[in-house]
Amino acid sequence: MKTFLIFLAGCLITGLLLGIHISNLNQKLAISQSQILQISQLTQKLSSCEARFKRTTVLYEQPRNIFGQTNTSAPPLREWVIPADVQPQYVGANAAFFSHYDSNTQVETVKFPAQKQ
Secondary structure (H helix, E strand, C coil), X not given: CHHHHHHHHHHHHHHHHHHHHHHHHHHHHHXXXXXXXXXXXXXXXXXXXXXXXXXXXXXXXXXXXXXXXXXXXXXXXXXXXXXXXXXXXXXCCCEXXXXXXXXXXXXXXXXXXXEEC
């Protein structure tokens, strides 16, 4: 009977130790999963940031005709190339347009009117 009680006590202690070990493993797994989620979110943010700097913004200053309207058929007076994907603000008397150029696809978007400051 004594050996049976010792065996039973040993089984209970082993079960308790296994339960504690499994609990620690579950905590480590939860921490690892949250770290993986954080890493994937940071990777997405990094990719979007890198994509913004792979594209360039071109700002065009267009002349105005004698009636004060923008002459879009004339070549631009000046062009600025900004090595980032931004929405520039223009300070000047003429009208300004901007477009984005992606060097990977070699495609330039349509010209958007730039904001006046």
